[in-house]
Amino acid sequence: MRTGHLVAKDICWRPAKNQPFLLHPVSFEVYPGRVLGVVGPNGAGKSTLLRMIYHYQKPTTGQIMVDGQDLWGMSAKAAACKVAAVLQEQPGAFGLTVRDIVALGRTPHRSALSSSGAHDAEIVTQAIARMQLEHLSTRNFDTLSGGERQRVMVARALAQQPQVLVMDEPTNHLDIRHQLEILSLIRSLGLTIVVSLHDLNMASDVCDAILLLKDGHCHGFGSADEVLSEKLVSDTFLVTAQRQKLSVSQNQHLTFHLPT
Amino acid sequence: MSERAAGQPKSRFPYVIGAGGLLLLFSISVAISVGAVSVPLHTVWSILINQVAPGTMEQDWSKGREAIVWDIRFPRALLACLVGAGLAVVGGSLQAVTRNPLADPHLLGISSGAAFGAILALMHTGMFLGLITVPLFAFGGALAATLLVLAVSQFASATSADRLILAGVAVSFIVMSLANVLIFLGDPRATHTVVFWMLGGLGLAQWCHLAFPFAVLVLCGAYIWANAGKLNAMTVGDETAATLGIPVARFRLIIFVVGALVTGVMVAFSGMIGFVGLMVPHIVRLLVGGDYCRVIPASALFGAIYLLWSDIFARTIMAPEDMPIGIVTGLIGGMFFVWLLRRRAR
Numbered sequence: 001m002r003t004g005h006l007v008a009k010d011i012c013w014r015p016a017k018n019q020p021f022l023l024h025p026v027s028f029e030v031y032p033g034r035v036l037g038v039v040g041p042n043g044a045g046k047s048t049l050l051r052m053i054y055h056y057q058k059p060t061t062g063q064i065m066v067d068g069q070d071l072w073g074m075s076a077k078a079a080a081c082k083v084a085a086v087l088q089e090q091p092g093a094f095g096l097t098v099r100d101i102v103a104l105g106r107t108p109h110r111s112a113l114s115s116s117g118a119h120d121a122e123i124v125t126q127a128i129a130r131m132q133l134e135h136l137s138t139r140n141f142d143t144l145s146g147g148e149r150q151r152v153m154v155a156r157a158l159a160q161q162p163q164v165l166v167m168d169e170p171t172n173h174l175d176i177r178h179q180l181e182i183l184s185l186i187r188s189l190g191l192t193i194v195v196s197l198h199d200l201n202m203a204s205d206v207c208d209a210i211l212l213l214k215d216g217h218c219h220g221f222g223s224a225d226e227v228l229s230e231k232l233v234s235d236t237f238l239v240t241a242q243r244q245k246l247s248v249s250q251n252q253h254l255t256f257h258l259p260t
Numbered sequence: 261m262s263e264r265a266a267g268q269p270k271s272r273f274p275y276v277i278g279a280g281g282l283l284l285l286f287s288i289s290v291a292i293s294v295g296a297v298s299v300p301l302h303t304v305w306s307i308l309i310n311q312v313a314p315g316t317m318e319q320d321w322s323k324g325r326e327a328i329v330w331d332i333r334f335p336r337a338l339l340a341c342l343v344g345a346g347l348a349v350v351g352g353s354l355q356a357v358t359r360n361p362l363a364d365p366h367l368l369g370i371s372s373g374a375a376f377g378a379i380l381a382l383m384h385t386g387m388f389l390g391l392i393t394v395p396l397f398a399f400g401g402a403l404a405a406t407l408l409v410l411a412v413s414q415f416a417s418a419t420s421a422d423r424l425i426l427a428g429v430a431v432s433f434i435v436m437s438l439a440n441v442l443i444f445l446g447d448p449r450a451t452h453t454v455v456f457w458m459l460g461g462l463g464l465a466q467w468c469h470l471a472f473p474f475a476v477l478v479l480c481g482a483y484i485w486a487n488a489g490k491l492n493a494m495t496v497g498d499e500t501a502a503t504l505g506i507p508v509a510r511f512r513l514i515i516f517v518v519g520a521l522v523t524g525v526m527v528a529f530s531g532m533i534g535f536v537g538l539m540v541p542h543i544v545r546l547l548v549g550g551d552y553c554r555v556i557p558a559s560a561l562f563g564a565i566y567l568l569w570s571d572i573f574a575r576t577i578m579a580p581e582d583m584p585i586g587i588v589t590g591l592i593g594g595m596f597f598v599w600l601l602r603r604r605a606r
Binding site: 051054055056075076077078079080081083084085087089090091092093094095096097100101104105107108110140160166 | 355356359360361489490492493495496497498499500502503504505506507545546549550551
C-alpha cells in the first residue's frame with residue numbers, strides 16, 4: 001500500500017466569520033509511514049484539527065497537501081480515496097455484518113451505479129484477514145465487543161486503501177489489553193497516521209512526532225522527548241509533570257500530580 | 261441474532277425473493293377472490309388471463325363477476341401493492357439517513373403533511389389541475405412537513421435519534437390540527453368522505469389512477485436502490501460517511517424529499533396508513549440481513565404483501581362493510597412499536 005506525505009500549512013478554523021478561531025494557524029509535516037500524535041487538554045482543538053484532515057471541516061485558511069496535492073481542492077470522493085478515518089462514531093443497530101461494514105471502505109472507489117466487483121471483494125477479504133477478523137466476518141456488528149468493533153473500523157479504513165489514516169482517540173473505552181493491541185496495530189500498519197491520544201505515555205511510545213495543542217494554539221511540535229518535557233506538559237495541562245525512568249525497563253515515564 | 265442465523269442472510273436472499281414473489285402472486289389472487297361476493301381462484305385467473313389475452317379462456321362467468329374482478333378488486337389489489345411497497349421503501353431509507361430504527365413516514369409527520377395538502381385540494385381549492393391536483397398538493401404538504409420536522413429538530417437541538425422522533429410527533433400533531441381546521445371549515449357534506457379517506461382505505465382504486473403511484477414508486481424506488489451503498493454508510497455516522505466521500509447533508513435532504521414525494525402520492529390515493537415503513541424493513545432485516553442492497557427490494561416485496569393482507573382483513577372482518585385499513589395497520593404497527601422499544605431497551 002502506498003503511504004502518503006502529509007503537509008499542513010497554516011491551517012486554522014472558526015465556525016463563522018464573526019466568531020473566534022477554535023484553531024489558530026498551525027503547520028506541521030508528517031513523512032510517509034510516520035505516526036503523528038495530537039495531544040492536548042479537552043477543548044484544545046484536537047478534533048477540529050483532525051476534521052480538517054479527514055475532509056469534514058474545511059480550513060478557514062491554509063492548505064493541507066497529501067503527496068503535493070491540495071486535499072481541499074479535490075472532490076469529497078477523491079479526498080476519500082486519499083484519507084480514511086477511524087472515528088468514535090458507532091454504527092447503529094441496523095443488522096450489518098462485519099463484512100458489510102468493512103466493504104463500506106470501497107464506497108469512494110466505486111462509480112455511482114456499479115456494484116462491487118471481484119476486485120473490491122478481494123480487497124475487503126484482505127483487510128478482514130489483516131485485522132484477523134475472519135472468524136467474525138459473518139457476525140452481526142452489534143454483537144461484537146468494543147475491541148472487536150475498533151478492529152472492524154480499522155479494517156474498514158484499510159479497505160479504503162488510503163495514503164493517510166486519521167484516528168480519533170482509538171483507545172477510548174477499551175480495556176488495557178485492547179488499548180495495547182490498538183497501539184501495536186498503529187505501529188505495524190506502516191501507514192502515515194495522525195492519531196489523537198489522551199494518554200501521554202502511550203503517545204510517546206507509539207508516535208514519531210507529537211503536536212501539542214492548547215486552546216486552539218500549537219504549544220509544541222517535534223519528537224516526543226522535546227515536546228513532552230516536564231515543563232511544557234506541566235504548563236499545558238496545569239499539572240506537575242515529572243519524567244521518571246522506570247527501574248525495570250529503563251523506559252521514560254511521565255507521572256502527574258495536581259500542583260500544590 | 262445467533263452466529264449461525266447471521267451467517268446466512270446473503271445466500272438466503274434469492275430464496276427469500278423467490279418465495280416472496282410466489283407469496284405475492286398468491287396474495288393478489290386471494291385479495292381478488294374474497295369479499296362480499298366470493299369469486300373462486302380459478303375464475304379469478306381465467307378472467308385475468310382473458311383480459312390480457314382475449315379469447316384464450318372459455319367464458320363461464322357472468323359480466324358482473326368480470327366487473328368485480330377486473331374493474332374493482334384487481335386495481336384495488338395493485339394499489340395495495342404500490343402503497344405498501346412505497347411506504348416500506350421510504351421507511352427503510354429514512355431509518356438509514358436518520359440513523360433511527362424508529363423512523364417512519366407516519367411517525368415523522370410526513371403523512372400528516374400529505375393529508376393536509378390533500379384535504380386542502382379536496383375541500384377548498386378544487387381539482388383545478390385535474391387528476392394530479394390531489395397528489396401534487398399531498399406532495400407539497402408532505403415536503404413542507406418534512407422540512408418543518410428538520411427545522412424543529414435543529415431548533416430544539418434534537419439531533420439524537422429518539423428526539424428526532426419526538427420532533428416528528430410534535431409536527432404531526434400540529435399539522436393534523438391544521439388539517440382538522442380545514443375539514444371543519446369545509447363543506448359539511450364532504451366531511452364524512454374526507455374523514456373516512458383519512459383513516460386509510462383502498463376502496464377508491466381505479467385503473468386510471470394507478471399510473472401516478474406506479475411511476476413514482478418505480479422512479480423513486482430505483483433511485484433509492486441505486487444509492488443503497490450510501491444508505492449503508494449513513495448508518496455508521498455522519499462524519500464516517502463524509503470520510504467515505506458522501507455529501508452527507510445533501511444526500512439526507514434528497515432522501516427526505518424523495519420520501520415526501522412517495523408518501524405524498526401514496527397518501528393522496530389511500531389516506532393515512534401508518535407503521536408500514538416502520539415494521540416491514542425490520543422484519544425484512546431478520547430475513548435478509550442489514551445490507552440495503554437487499555433490504556430495499558425485499559422491503560418493497562414484503563410491504564406489498566403486508567398491505568394486501570391488511571386490506572383483505574379490513575374488508576372481511578366486518579363484511580360487507582369496509583373497515584378503514586389504517587385501523588388495521590395502526591393496531592398491528594402500534595403493538596410492533598412497543599415490541600421494538602422493548603427489544604431496544606435490552
